[in-house]
Amino acid sequence: MSATDKVKNVAEDLKGKAKEAAGKITGDEGLEAEGRGDQIKADVKKAGENIKDAFNG
Numbered sequence: 001m002s003a004t005d006k007v008k009n010v011a012e013d014l015k016g017k018a019k020e021a022a023g024k025i026t027g028d029e030g031l032e033a034e035g036r037g038d039q040i041k042a043d044v045k046k047a048g049e050n051i052k053d054a055f056n057g
Contacts, residue, residue, distance in 0.1 A: 005049055013042035 016038025023032025 005045075009042045009046050009049070012045075013039050016040075016042060 016035045018035065019038060020032050020035030023029065023035055
């Protein structure tokens with residue numbers, strides 16, 4: 001996994017956490033769900049990159 005990919009995944013995860021927190025504070029369930037979705041996407045990408053790294057290393 002390149003450093004750029006790692007940074008992008010961390011940024012997406014943090015963005016998702018921020019959206020989820022904002023949704024909880026404002027009572028916006030849609031924003032909260034969108035934040036959880038962003039976090040899940042980041043986790044899936046991270047897992048995929050880890051698998052690639054395992055086969056390449």
